[in-house]
Amino acid sequence: MAVTSVSQIREKYVSFFEGEGHTHVASGPLVPRSDPTLMFTNAGMVQFKNVFTGLETRPYKRAVTAQKCVRAGGKHNDLDNVGFTGRHLTFFEMLGNFSFGDYYKAEAIEFAWRLMTREFGLPKGRLTVSVFEEDDEAAGLWAKIAGLGEDRIVRLGAKSNFWQMADTGPCGPNSEIFFDHGEQVAGGPPGSGEDDGDRFVEIWNLVFMQYDQLPGGERTRLPKPSVDTGMGLERMAGVLQGTPDVFETDLFRSIIGETRQLIPDTGAAEASRRVIADHLRSTAFLIAEGLLPSNEGRGYVLRRIMRRAMRHATLLGAAEPVMFRLVPALVREMGQTYPELVRGEAMIAETIRIEEERFLKTLSRGLSILEEETRSLKQGATLAGAVAFKLYDTYGFPLDLTEDALRLRGISVDTRGFDAAMAAQRAEARRNWAGSGETAADAVWFAVAEGTGPTEFLGYETERAEGEIRALVRDGRQVEALAEGEEGFVVLNQTPFYGESGGQVGDTGRMTGEGIEATVLDTSKEAGGVFAHRVKLAKGSLASGDAVALEVDHERRAAIRANHSATHLLHEALRQVLGEHVAQKGSLVAPDRLRFDFSHNKPVSAQELDAVERIANQVIAQDSAVETRLMAVDDAIKAGAMALFGEKYGDEVRVVTMGAGTPGNKVGKTYSMELCGGTHVRATGEIGLVTIVGETSVAAGVRRIEALTAEGARAHFAERELLLKRIAAALKVSPQDAVARIEALIEERRGLERQLAEARRQAAMGGGGGDAGVEAVGGVKYLPYVAEGLPAKELRSLVDEGKKRIGSGVVANVAISDGKATIAVGVTDDLTAKFNAVDLVRIGVAALGGQGGGGRPDLAQGGGPNIEAASAALAAIRRELEAI
Ligand code: SER
Numbered sequence: 001m002a003v004t005s006v007s008q009i010r011e012k013y014v015s016f017f018e019g020e021g022h023t024h025v026a027s028g029p030l031v032p033r034s035d036p037t038l039m040f041t042n043a044g045m046v047q048f049k050n051v052f053t054g055l056e057t058r059p060y061k062r063a064v065t066a067q068k069c070v071r072a073g074g075k076h077n078d079l080d081n082v083g084f085t086g087r088h089l090t091f092f093e094m095l096g097n098f099s100f101g102d103y104y105k106a107e108a109i110e111f112a113w114r115l116m117t118r119e120f121g122l123p124k125g126r127l128t129v130s131v132f133e134e135d136d137e138a139a140g141l142w143a144k145i146a147g148l149g150e151d152r153i154v155r156l157g158a159k160s161n162f163w164q165m166a167d168t169g170p171c172g173p174n175s176e177i178f179f180d181h182g183e184q185v186a187g188g189p190p191g192s193g194e195d196d197g198d199r200f201v202e203i204w205n206l207v208f209m210q211y212d213q214l215p216g217g218e219r220t221r222l223p224k225p226s227v228d229t230g231m232g233l234e235r236m237a238g239v240l241q242g243t244p245d246v247f248e249t250d251l252f253r254s255i256i257g258e259t260r261q262l263i264p265d266t267g268a269a270e271a272s273r274r275v276i277a278d279h280l281r282s283t284a285f286l287i288a289e290g291l292l293p294s295n296e297g298r299g300y301v302l303r304r305i306m307r308r309a310m311r312h313a314t315l316l317g318a319a320e321p322v323m324f325r326l327v328p329a330l331v332r333e334m335g336q337t338y339p340e341l342v343r344g345e346a347m348i349a350e351t352i353r354i355e356e357e358r359f360l361k362t363l364s365r366g367l368s369i370l371e372e373e374t375r376s377l378k379q380g381a382t383l384a385g386a387v388a389f390k391l392y393d394t395y396g397f398p399l400d401l402t403e404d405a406l407r408l409r410g411i412s413v414d415t416r417g418f419d420a421a422m423a424a425q426r427a428e429a430r431r432n433w434a435g436s437g438e439t440a441a442d443a444v445w446f447a448v449a450e451g452t453g454p455t456e457f458l459g460y461e462t463e464r465a466e467g468e469i470r471a472l473v474r475d476g477r478q479v480e481a482l483a484e485g486e487e488g489f490v491v492l493n494q495t496p497f498y499g500e501s502g503g504q505v506g507d508t509g510r511m512t513g514e515g516i517e518a519t520v521l522d523t524s525k526e527a528g529g530v531f532a533h534r535v536k537l538a539k540g541s542l543a544s545g546d547a548v549a550l551e552v553d554h555e556r557r558a559a560i561r562a563n564h565s566a567t568h569l570l571h572e573a574l575r576q577v578l579g580e581h582v583a584q585k586g587s588l589v590a591p592d593r594l595r596f597d598f599s600h601n602k603p604v605s606a607q608e609l610d611a612v613e614r615i616a617n618q619v620i621a622q623d624s625a626v627e628t629r630l631m632a633v634d635d636a637i638k639a640g641a642m643a644l645f646g647e648k649y650g651d652e653v654r655v656v657t658m659g660a661g662t663p664g665n666k667v668g669k670t671y672s673m674e675l676c677g678g679t680h681v682r683a684t685g686e687i688g689l690v691t692i693v694g695e696t697s698v699a700a701g702v703r704r705i706e707a708l709t710a711e712g713a714r715a716h717f718a719e720r721e722l723l724l725k726r727i728a729a730a731l732k733v734s735p736q737d738a739v740a741r742i743e744a745l746i747e748e749r750r751g752l753e754r755q756l757a758e759a760r761r762q763a764a765m766g767g768g769g770g771d772a773g774v775e776a777v778g779g780v781k782y783l784p785y786v787a788e789g790l791p792a793k794e795l796r797s798l799v800d801e802g803k804k805r806i807g808s809g810v811v812a813n814v815a816i817s818d819g820k821a822t823i824a825v826g827v828t829d830d831l832t833a834k835f836n837a838v839d840l841v842r843i844g845v846a847a848l849g850g851q852g853g854g855g856r857p858d859l860a861q862g863g864g865p866n867i868e869a870a871s872a873a874l875a876a877i878r879r880e881l882e883a884i
Pocket of ligand 1: 042043044045163174190205207228229230231
């Protein structure tokens with residue numbers, strides 16, 4: 001069967017090189033993690049950059065890949081060509097074979113020749129190659145291996161035949177292979193001066209990597225000569241399907257066909273459909289990696305790509321958002337090879353739709369302004385930069401879109417004036433900000449943000465990346481460098497470290513480089529979206545412009561993720577159990593615990609807490625995928641997403657959904673949907689378990705729960721288990737019997753206390769009878785007694801018994817317990833006319849350092865703090881009896 005379709009070619013290429021000892025490595029991401037100097041991955045070798053330079057070693061020396069690439073923005077930018085040639089794309093797949101110091105020119109050329117002519121069956125007569133003008137070796141090899149004549153081996157200069165990834169990085173002379181589509185197509189062979197036509201299409205580039213280009217112009221040799229090749233998959237599909245036009249190949253025909261369904265033919269330029277088909281691919285793949293349209297950095301390039309496509313949709317006559325409706329067709333075509341498209345389908349479509357709606361709202365107004373402003377301009381004139389800036393700032397027209405719209409009329413744009421207007425607006429923003437009363441500490445960050453722009457956060461997708469240092473801050477001031485042993489803040493162009501916000505603590509980890517070893521102690525998000533990494537530099541020094549490797553503490557981040565997702569689960573569970581009035585009032589998501597404050601005006605009972613815990617754990621057991629997508633804030637809230645009251649959100653928000661309804665609740669619906677910028681588990685099962693360990697009040701109407709998950713929960717239970725074992729051991733019973741044992745001990749103690757009280761009373765009564773302890777005072781019987789340890793409540797009955805025993809007289813007893821002295825005085829009825837128990841007890845109370853005392857003439861009671869004065873109190877009463 002002839003190999004012709006995109007997927008067959010991909011497969012053939014990979015299996016051919018696997019047969020030659022190459023390891024099949026998956027495509028790296030489009031947003032480069034190991035190269036902060038690149039806008040997007042623009043070639044297959046990007047993920048191997050550090051392998052070529054020797055910084056990194058892998059278990060293989062030969063690799064083969066199908067790499068997704070975007071060439072828009074930065075070096076190798078093809079954006080403006082797309083739609084107007086048959087071979088330029090912003091997104092494409094590059095097939096490549098690599099040798100890391102293993103084989104070199106001869107084998108690379110032999111492999112290429114054999115695969116092209118034998119496996120793909122390309123006729124030799126249609127192939128022409130170019131080599132770097134000084135590379136006699138390569139020219140000789142092509143003659144020898146392929147038998148190509150001198151006329152088919154073209155020698156060219158460094159501009160086309162010395163390949164380098166970017167301004168820095170691995171590079172070397174290269175040799176390109178061209179396919180001749182035949183004379184019916186316009187264009188000439190490489191180097192002929194007519195090579196911008198589509199007739200001779202470059203299909204494969206073999207780079208003989210030899211050098212590493214350093215910043216500042218110096219070039220060093222790589223540890224070993226290596227090979228990096230790149231074949232444009234779409235162009236090869238064109239060759240095998242007999243067309244020089246990649247948009248005529250199977251994959252594009254299908255997507256362009258879909259645009260015809262959505263936007264019927266109006267006779268408008270076909271180029272617009274091609275722009276849409278190509279831009280849809282770069283847009284979808286970039287969003288699938290977590291990139292979002294914005295006004296800065298990579299996000300801005302994405303926005304430009306998106307808006308360029310949207311503009312072309314309107315040129316075709318579309319008045320409504322249509323691009324987002326093409327997403328399913330793309331996922332059908334490419335989802336099998338790139339599952340990230342399937343996973344991200346909802347997020348991609350939603351993000352495109354929001355951008356389309358927003359753009360369409362301002363497009364016609366912007367176009368009419370453009371029309372007004374340029375009505376009087378003739379061909380060859382220039383549009384003022386200030387007008388282009390207004391279109392950018394107010395109507396969201398990227399500069400190249402304005403340029404595009406005017407190009408056909410031969411009008412150019414004053415780009416310098418545009419830049420000046422932009423700079424003036426920034427300065428104005430700064431002045432306004434300076435007056436807003438922020439602290440001095442923030443001022444430094446604002447200045448940093450001015451210079452660097454916001455940091456690009458890669459941490460939703462990865463915990464490891466390289467970044468380029470853009471600014472350093474020490475002691476509240478920007479500095480040029482940090483020296484060994486110093487502590488300070490590092491700002492980079494991109495980072496996987498989460499900066500503290502939304503209750504989630506900042507990441508910690510490591511920052512390394514050649515001779516550099518630093519600990520990232522914390523990360524915070526400062527003014528202007530700048531991520532400040534607080535570092536302690538153990539080895540080496542850091543300076544602006546340095547590239548460093550960044551690695552988040554994975555274990556700690558995993559724990560934070562589990563706790564953050566658990567917070568969402570508890571929030572919804574609390575609403576289900578306590579009611580809809582429950583709203584988040586604050587939270588803390590740390591690696592070792594989570595805290596969630598919410599509105600509720602009474603304590604949450606143990607049963608309610610148990611119910612909350614049970615629901616949250618049911619959703620954990622579902623192990624359902626946690627999904628994030630970008631939505632317009634109003635749509636998100638309409639869809640039922642929980643937002644923080646009073647919180648300011650941008651127009652677009654990140655929405656995190658997880659779980660499905662649990663039995664009895666929200667059956668068949670999403671369990672939780674919240675606006676959130678934090679990092680989360682991929683599936684709820686990763687949380688393992690959540691347990692609530694505390695419930696308290698923090699303010700009127702606000703309760704706080706604290707909870708643990710995963711390892712934290714396990715450690716908590718292990719500790720409890722240990723405690724139980726110690727209790728059982730102390731009780732000398734098994735843990736199962738511990739409670740019964742404790743209850744028995746309590747019961748036993750109560751019995752003993754009763755017996756003890758009885759014994760004391762007996763002792764107080766002088767051993768049970770007779771005249772023991774009875775004194776004759778002033779002609780009456782007086783029975784005084786101090787009962788140590790007797791509970792105060794026993795005192796009255798003791799006095800009553802004393803009265804019975806003496807028949808006629810006065811009884812005065814002091815009970816000492818709990819650090820207090822209580823005194824009771826009893827007078828037998830026959831003597832109440834003579835002695836008043838209330839008067840007598842007051843004398844005793846005064847001696848005990850207390851106040852008052854009261855009762856009836858025959859029995860009165862009171863107390864005081866001076867327990868040592870018990871005998872003195874009884875003596876004072878005795879003196880009173882003598883006196884009467
Ligand atoms: N790096 C080279 C290119 O992109 C070959 O893979 O053309």
